[in-house]
Amino acid sequence: MKNFLRFNAFVLGIILCFNFNTANAAWEVLENLENPNPFPVMAAADGKIYLLSGAQGGSIATHEYDPETDSWAIKASMPNACIYSSAESVNGKIYVMGGGQSNQKKDIHYIYDPAADTWTEGAPLLTPRMYHSSGNADGKIYLIGGQNGDGTTEWYFDEYDPVDNTWLRKTNSPHKDAWYCGAVGIGNNFYRIGGGRWNVPTNHFDVYYAETDSWEELPTFPIGVHAPAAVNFQDKILVMGGYNNEQKIDSIYMYNPESAMWSLTLNYLPEPMGYHKAVTLGNYVYVYSKSEDGQYGRLWRYKYGTTEVEDNITVSTDDINIYPNPCTGIFSIKGDFGALQKAEIKVFNSLGKQVYSNTETFGTGKELFIELENPASGVYMVQMIINGKAISKKLIIYG
Numbered sequence: 156m157k158n159f160l161r162f163n164a165f166v167l168g169i170i171l172c173f174n175f176n177t178a179n180a181a182w183e184v185l186e187n188l189e190n191p192n193p194f195p196v197m198a199a200a201d202g203k204i205y206l207l208s209g210a211q212g213g214s215i216a217t218h219e220y221d222p223e224t225d226s227w228a229i230k231a232s233m234p235n236a237c238i239y240s241s242a243e244s245v246n247g248k249i250y251v252m253g254g255g256q257s258n259q260k261k262d263i264h265y266i267y268d269p270a271a272d273t274w275t276e277g278a279p280l281l282t283p284r285m286y287h288s289s290g291n292a293d294g295k296i297y298l299i300g301g302q303n304g305d306g307t308t309e310w311y312f313d314e315y316d317p318v319d320n321t322w323l324r325k326t327n328s329p330h331k332d333a334w335y336c337g338a339v340g341i342g343n344n345f346y347r348i349g350g351g352r353w354n355v356p357t358n359h360f361d362v363y364y365a366e367t368d369s370w371e372e373l374p375t376f377p378i379g380v381h382a383p384a385a386v387n388f389q390d391k392i393l394v395m396g397g398y399n400n401e402q403k404i405d406s407i408y409m410y411n412p413e414s415a416m417w418s419l420t421l422n423y424l425p426e427p428m429g430y431h432k433a434v435t436l437g438n439y440v441y442v443y444s445k446s447e448d449g450q451y452g453r454l455w456r457y458k459y460g461t462t463e464v465e466d467n468i469t470v471s472t473d474d475i476n477i478y479p480n481p482c483t484g485i486f487s488i489k490g491d492f493g494a495l496q497k498a499e500i501k502v503f504n505s506l507g508k509q510v511y512s513n514t515e516t517f518g519t520g521k522e523l524f525i526e527l528e529n530p531a532s533g534v535y536m537v538q539m540i541i542n543g544k545a546i547s548k549k550l551i552i553y554g
Contacts, residue, residue: 181422181457182424182425182442182455182456182457183455183456183457183458184425184453184455185220185225185441185454185455185456186220186225186226186227186454187451187452187453187454188206188218188220188227188451188452188453188454189227189450189451190450190451191206191209191218191445191449191451191452192206192207192208192209192210192215192216192218192236193209193210193238193445193449194208194209194210194238194239194430195207195208195209195218195432195443195452196208196209196240196241196242196251196432197242197432197433197434197443198242198243198244198249198434199244199434199435199436199441200244200247200248200249200269201247201269201270202222202223202436203219203220203221203222203269204219204220204222204434204436204441204443204454205217205218205219205220205230205242205249205267205269206218206220206432206443206452207233207236207242207249207251207267208233208236208237208238208240208242208251208254209236209237209238209240210236210237210238211236211237211238211256211257212235212236212237212256212257213235213236214232214233214234214235214236215232215233215236216229216230216232217229217230217231217232217233217267218230218452219269220454222436222439222456230269230272231267231272231273231274232274233251233265233267233274234265234274234276235263235265236254237253237254237255237256237261237263237285238254238255238256238285239254239255239285239286239287239301240252240253240254240285241253241254241287241288241289241298242289243289243290243291243296244291245291245294245296245317246294246317247268247269247270248266248267248268248269248317249266249267249269250264250265250266250267250277250296250315250317251264251265251266251267252264252277252280252287252289252296252298252315253280253283253284253285253287253298253301254285255285260283260284260285260302260303261283261285262279262280262281262282262283262284263279263280264276264277264278264279264280265277277315277320278315278320278321278322280298280313280322281311281313281322281324282303282309282311282313283303284298284301284302284303284309285301285302286300286301286302286334286335287299287300287301287302287309287333288300288301288333288335288336288337288338288347288350289338290338290339290340290345290346290387291340292340292341292342292343292344292345292365293340293342293343293365294316294317294318295314295315295316295317295365296314296315296317297312297313297314297315297325297338297340297345297363298312298313298315299312299328299333299336299338299345299347300328300332300333300334300335300336300347300350301333301334301335302334309333310327310328310330310331310333311324311327312324312325312326312327312328312363313325314365325363325368326363326368326369326370328347328361328363328370329359329361329370329372330347330350330357330359330361332350332351332352332357332359333347333350333359334350334351334352334381335350335381335382335430336348336349336350336351336357336359336381337349337350337380337383337384337385337392337394337397338385339385339386339387339392340387341387341390341391341392341412342390343364343365343366344362344363344364344365344412345362345363345365346360346361346362346363346392346410347359347360347361347362347363348360348376348380348383348385348392348394349376349379349380349381349383349394349397349507350381351379351381352381353381353382353398353401353429354398354401355379355381355506356378356379356380356381356397356398356399356400356506356507356508357379357380357381357506357507358375358376358377358378358379358380358506358507359372359375359376360372360373360374360375360376361373373415374415375507376394376408376417376507377408377417377419377503377507377536377538377545377547378399378404378406378503378507378509379399379400379503379506379507379508380394380397380398380399380404380507381397381398381399381429382397382398382429382430383395383396383397383429384396384397384428384431384432384433384442385433386433386434386435386440387435388409388435388440388459390412391409391410391411391412392409392410392412393407393408393409393420393433393440394407394408394409394410395407395424395428395431395433395440395442396424396427396428396429396431397428397429398429399507399508399509400508400509402427403427403428403429404427405423405424405425405426405427405428406419406423406424407419407420407422407423407424408420418545419538419540419545422457424442425442425455426444428442428444431443431444432444438458438459439456439457439458439459440456440457440459441454441455441456442454442455442456442457472546472547472548474490474491475488475489475490475539475546475548476488476489476490476491477537477548477550480549480550480551481550481551481552481553482550482551482552482553483530483552483553483554484526484527484528484529484530484552485524485525485526485527486525486550487522487523487524487525488500488522488523488525488537488539489521489522489523490521498514498515498539498540498541499512499513499514499539499540500512500513500514500515500523500525500537500538500539500540501537501538501540502525502527502535502536502537502538502550503535503536503538504530504531504533504535505533505534505535510527510528510530510535511525511527513525527552530552531552531554532552532553532554533551533552534549534550534551535549535550535551535552536548536549536550537549537550
């Protein structure tokens with residue numbers, strides 16, 4: 156019954172927007188980082204932000220950002236850095252795991268203590284891997300996806316206990332293509348979002364229940380996305396940017412586990428991003444991305460206000476009609492919700508790839524005619540963003 160409700164909430168229900176007040180102009184520009192590590196990982200501990208690892212072998216500096224002074228400081232170097240690692244913060248310490256050197260996947264694992272500014276070596280990974288993702292839930296760290304030592308796609312799912320310094324292999328992920336997916340822990344559960352490759356992103360959305368060592372496939376993420384930044388913000392999931400249809404995007408989606416609903420927020424990233432990093436501190440979300448020339452690192456933050464739903468736009472899926480449905484790829488959209496509004500209309504195929512995009516005025520008495528170019532048979536999602544509110548409806552196309 157729970158799965159049925161989740162499915163219907165996603166396919167037939169309203170995708171509501173949260174009240175984030177303003178768009179990307181609300182992001183605060185912070186102090187740039189000069190001479191950054193090329194491919195760092197990011198974590199927050201004790202009120203500060205750290206960029207670690209991210210180079211081809213050898214020791215490399217750890218960079219610490221202090222929000223109180225808006226300044227960077229250099230800290231103790233990681234003993235043996237890698238690129239395409241992952242990092243998690245648990246109980247005031249930061250765990251940097253895996254990565255590669257000269258395309259050789261590594262099982263290295265180092266633990267940084269910010270209070271002492273020291274590094275120690277942790278238990279090695281069960282499988283060397285890079286391009287993986289990680290998250291922490293209930294004090295445990297989870298690794299998913301990436302590449303293993305022979306270069307094949309990795310789908311092993313591993314759990315690390317910081318107290319015992321031990322790794323355990325858990326039940327495999329339902330999907331093997333968890334390559335730079337979003338990964339977030341909430342309570343005892345671990346969520347995986349998207350992944351795949353930059354030019355073939357996936358829209359998988361799965362949850363791992365630690366208590367039963369089992370996975371559940373949830374209704375898919377609204378779009379295919381590779382290499383987003385994903386964080387736990389007040390027990391909700393924020394998925395920011397990434398690659399969709401071979402292009403970086405700036406959209407931010409929020410998932411509320413209690414309502415099992417995805418929302419396209421009214422706030423956007425400062426610019427389209429992929430392979431960027433993000434952490435949360437208090438009511439702030441921090442996003443890090445290097446400059447195009449790689450000469451400096453850029454840091455932004457956004458202070459979220461309320462996370463309550465604001466539903467003052469009286470429009471729902473019941474006010475939107477798509478017909479004929481099923482169709483051959485030629486269909487009309489008709490609205491019945493009052494005065495004309497500016498509407499951004501997008502159509503995504505079953506892989507989450509965008510196949511149509513346009514902006515129209517839309518409302519009562521307005522009918523839009525859409526013809527997709529050589530569409531394949533399958534289930535599509537028609538997404539309409541009307542005055543900041545995102546509404547999605549299912550469309551079936553047959554050959």
